[in-house]
Amino acid sequence: MIAFDGNAPAPDRARTARALEGLTAAAGLVPQPAGALPALDDDDFLATDESLELEPAEAPLRRYLRYQVQDFVKQRAVWLLALGLMGIYFFWDNYDPAQMAERMRSAPGGGTERVPEAESFRGITLALSSAFALLATVFSVHGVVSQERERGLQRFLFAKPVARVPYYLQKLGVAFAGTLALTLVVVLLGGLVFGRAVPVEQALMLATALFASVGGLAFLLSTLVRFEGGMALIATLAVIPLREFSQETDIPYLRWLGELRVLLPPVEHLGPLVDPSINGDPLRAMLYAFGYGALCVAAGIAVLRRRSILT
Amino acid sequence: MPSLIEFRGVGKRYQRPFASDVVALEDVSFDVHAGEVLGIAGPNGAGKSTLISILLGYVPPSRGEVRIANRPVREYIERHGVGYLSELVEVDPRWTVTEALRRYGTLAGVPSVRLEMRTREVMARLGLEEFHDRPFRKLSKGNKQRLGLAQALLREERVLILDEPTHGLDPLWMIRFRGILAELRRPGRAILVASHNLEELERLCDRVAILDRGRVTRVVQVGEMLPHTHETLYRLTVARGADRLTEVFAEATDLGRGDWAVSAPTLEALNHGIAALIERGVLLAGVAPAQSALEQVFHDAIGEVLL
Numbered sequence: 001m002i003a004f005d006g007n008a009p010a011p012d013r014a015r016t017a018r019a020l021e022g023l024t025a026a027a028g029l030v031p032q033p034a035g036a037l038p039a040l041d042d043d044d045f046l047a048t049d050e051s052l053e054l055e056p057a058e059a060p061l062r063r064y065l066r067y068q069v070q071d072f073v074k075q076r077a078v079w080l081l082a083l084g085l086m087g088i089y090f091f092w093d094n095y096d097p098a099q100m101a102e103r104m105r106s107a108p109g110g111g112t113e114r115v116p117e118a119e120s121f122r123g124i125t126l127a128l129s130s131a132f133a134l135l136a137t138v139f140s141v142h143g144v145v146s147q148e149r150e151r152g153l154q155r156f157l158f159a160k161p162v163a164r165v166p167y168y169l170q171k172l173g174v175a176f177a178g179t180l181a182l183t184l185v186v187v188l189l190g191g192l193v194f195g196r197a198v199p200v201e202q203a204l205m206l207a208t209a210l211f212a213s214v215g216g217l218a219f220l221l222s223t224l225v226r227f228e229g230g231m232a233l234i235a236t237l238a239v240i241p242l243r244e245f246s247q248e249t250d251i252p253y254l255r256w257l258g259e260l261r262v263l264l265p266p267v268e269h270l271g272p273l274v275d276p277s278i279n280g281d282p283l284r285a286m287l288y289a290f291g292y293g294a295l296c297v298a299a300g301i302a303v304l305r306r307r308s309i310l311t
Numbered sequence: 312m313p314s315l316i317e318f319r320g321v322g323k324r325y326q327r328p329f330a331s332d333v334v335a336l337e338d339v340s341f342d343v344h345a346g347e348v349l350g351i352a353g354p355n356g357a358g359k360s361t362l363i364s365i366l367l368g369y370v371p372p373s374r375g376e377v378r379i380a381n382r383p384v385r386e387y388i389e390r391h392g393v394g395y396l397s398e399l400v401e402v403d404p405r406w407t408v409t410e411a412l413r414r415y416g417t418l419a420g421v422p423s424v425r426l427e428m429r430t431r432e433v434m435a436r437l438g439l440e441e442f443h444d445r446p447f448r449k450l451s452k453g454n455k456q457r458l459g460l461a462q463a464l465l466r467e468e469r470v471l472i473l474d475e476p477t478h479g480l481d482p483l484w485m486i487r488f489r490g491i492l493a494e495l496r497r498p499g500r501a502i503l504v505a506s507h508n509l510e511e512l513e514r515l516c517d518r519v520a521i522l523d524r525g526r527v528t529r530v531v532q533v534g535e536m537l538p539h540t541h542e543t544l545y546r547l548t549v550a551r552g553a554d555r556l557t558e559v560f561a562e563a564t565d566l567g568r569g570d571w572a573v574s575a576p577t578l579e580a581l582n583h584g585i586a587a588l589i590e591r592g593v594l595l596a597g598v599a600p601a602q603s604a605l606e607q608v609f610h611d612a613i614g615e616v617l618l
Contacts, residue, residue: 060420067414152401156462159367159388159395159472160418309369 060162061170068174072140077178080136084186087132092193097121125190125198126206126274133183133207134214134236140175141218142229144168145304150226154309164304172219172297176211183207205273205282209289213265216293216300223303236265243268266292315470315501316343316366321375323361323525335361337525339375343501345469348492350512350533351505352609353522359505360398362522363474366503367395379470392419394468398475400459404448408439408458411447415462433461436491438484452479460488464495471495471502477511489514513605521612528612533605542574544601545581552593559587572601 097117145168148154158164183203191198214236221228239261246258261268269288272280323336336358343349353359364370365377368385379387387393402411412430421429434440437457442450450458456479463471476492477485492515495502506512512519513533520530549556549569556563560573575581585598602610 058420058422060418063417063423064414067417151403152399153403155369155397155401156395156415156459157418158369159393159463160415161388161390161392161420162418163385163389308364308371309367310364311370 060160061166064162064167065170065174068171069178072174072178076140076175077182080139080182081185083135084132084182084189087128088186088190088193091124091128091190095121095124095194121194121196122199123274125187126202128190129183129187129203130206130210130274132186133179133203133210134233136179136182136207137175137211137215138218138229138233140179140211141172141215141222141232143222144171144175144219145222145300146226146228158309164309165301168219168304169297169301172215176215179211179215180204180207202273205286206270209270209273209286210265210267212286212293213267213289213296216296217265220296220300220303223300223307232265236267239264239267265289313345314342315345315380316503317376317378317381318342318362318366319376319378321362321365321372321377323358323365323370324373334525336365336372339522339525339527341520341527341530343503345501346496346498347518348496348502348504348516350516350519351503351522352507352509352512352519352605353505355507356524357522358525359522360474361525363472363503363505366472367393392466392468394463394466394471396456396459396463396473396476398478400455402447402455402458402462404446406447407444408434408447408450409443411458412461412465416465419462419466419468421466429465433464436464437461438487453481453484456480457484460491464491469500471500473502473504475506476504477506477508485511509605509609510603513603519605521609523612529608531605531608542576543581543607544572544574546597546599546601547571547573547585547595548597550594550596552588552591555591555593556588558591559584569596 097120148157157167184200187198187200187203191200214232217235218228218232221231225231242258242261242264244258245254246261249255249258266288270285272282272285318339318341321336321339322334325333325335327333339358339362341349351359351362361370365372366379366384368377368383368388377384379393380391382390406414409430412433413426416426416429417423431440434443437460439454439457439461442454447455447458456477460473460476463473473492477488480488489511492502492504504512504515516533518530518532520527522528546566547556547563547570549571553565553569553571556571556573560571560575562574564572566572573581573584575584581598585595588595
């Protein structure tokens with residue numbers, strides 16, 4: 001123990017002096033050649049040094065989880081919840097069942113038959129919850145790595161017995177859980193306000209797929225640059241015009257540009273999660289999202305491992 | 312005592328596009344033994360910060376190897392951690408002093424049952440109690456530095472790395488810091504202190520490695536430095552008769568306010584000269600080395616002449 005208390009005994013000076021005697025003999029003006037001293041492992045130090053309390057570090061990262069959750073709640077969840085509440089209010093204030101049903105019926109591909117009001121409500125709820133989940137993903141993952149790097153906070157952080165990759169993966173996990181929890185809360189609140197059943201399961205599946213793909217990309221970008229949240233959002237939204245290019249243009253250059261969307265989050269493949277009866281296999285859509293996200297996270301981990309901590 | 316930190320032929324070269332490479336470190340080899348306080352001295356740009364960054368595993372060396380307790384540095388740190396104080400203390404500006412220490416204590420692996428007590432101890436030791444609920448952004452430079460030191464001391468680490476530890480501290484806390492460092496000495500602990508302040512290093516360290524333009528030019532044992540083997544500068548404070556100083560010390564330099572710099576090859580020559588001045592009626596108010604033994608060695612090592 002360090003004698004921090006002014007009344008506590010001074011360090012064992014005799015032992016220190018004995019050690020320093022040995023040190024004086026060992027320490028020369030010329031650097032020691034490699035391998036001149038015996039190899040040591042932790043047990044040797046434990047055995048030879050009684051003055052240090054060499055208790056093992058007690059699960060630092062697991063215990064730090066509560067601070068990562070606390071940071072998420074204070075810095076992100078509060079704002080996202082406010083955004084969600086504003087969205088619910090806007091929806092509630094503008095929702096006109098008859099008008100919505102008519103719009104859905106007359107929309108391209110909407111068919112000529114009248115769409116049940118319940119169906120239109122469900123569709124709108126899913127669309128809004130997806131938009132919320134996308135924004136929540138971007139806002140949750142933004143700065144997940146870059147913030148500490150840019151502020152120089154990594155210096156003290158990684159002098160502690162903590163590895164970079166697990167630290168940031170845990171932080172990403174908090175963002176994932178937080179995004180899902182917020183989406184759930186907002187969807188349930190929406191159901192409560194309207195007093196109707198809401199498609200909770202599908203909303204969560206969509207939020208999961210969006211986080212896996214868009215969050216994965218944002219994580220990769222965060223290991224490389226700043227402003228990664230905005231960049232991930234732009235990349236996600238860019239899928240729409242690029243798809244138009246690849247399908248509807250005759251200009252080879254634009255068609256080729258449109259094919260680049262394979263590098264972007266596969267949001268265009270998430271349709272089956274909304275309506276499997278129309279769009280296809282939801283499991284395949286989910287695998288697509290997770291595959292893309294896993295590749296991005298793996299690339300981000302590779303960057304973390306290779307990149308020096310201070311740059 | 313065994314080596315705890317080993318530098319073996321470490322070099323660092325920063326590659327720059329469209330410009331020549333910058334060599335920050337070149338073939339650096341030395342050990343820091345358990346129980347030892349080793350200083351790193353060097354002028355700005357000598358490579359001290361790069362050396363510490365490599366020791367922490369924050370920057371990989373271009374060649375050579377650094378090991379702590381015979382393990383690669385990141386492997387050791389990710390398992391055991393080290394106490395580290397950086398020159399510029401950067402903490403999340405929103406965290407209060409207490410919160411920052413609790414967080415760093417948790418990350419350091421201080422057992423949860425001892426965390427509160429440990430936090431209070433280091434705050435008391437470093438005079439941070441009255442600022443315990445103040446956010447980092449509202450702390451003075453000196454208090455930020457003390458917080459930086461406090462977080463480095465939260466857990467009993469075997470390796471302490473202090474980069475310019477007294478940077479920003481007021482004179483009172485500079486003196487207190489020496490006491491704290493003396494308390495931190497342990498037979499099994501290696502402490503590495505990098506500083507511009509040679510006087511501070513001379514007081515604190517057992518050995519000092521002098522780093523110049525990326526190379527360790529000398530590693531000197533403090534207390535066993537050999538002064539007076541060449542011309543040594545002394546500061547004479549003259550109360551009366553300064554005009555006769557040059558009769559004895561031909562190259563005496565006026566430093567102002569009654570102080571003069573004179574040089575002598577040996578202590579005998581200095582005393583002989585002082586006797587001659589007194590014979591001539593010069594009244595001396597003080598005699599002291601113009602620079603410490605370490606300063607002399609340092610300036611010899613980097614090839615600069617003082618004054």
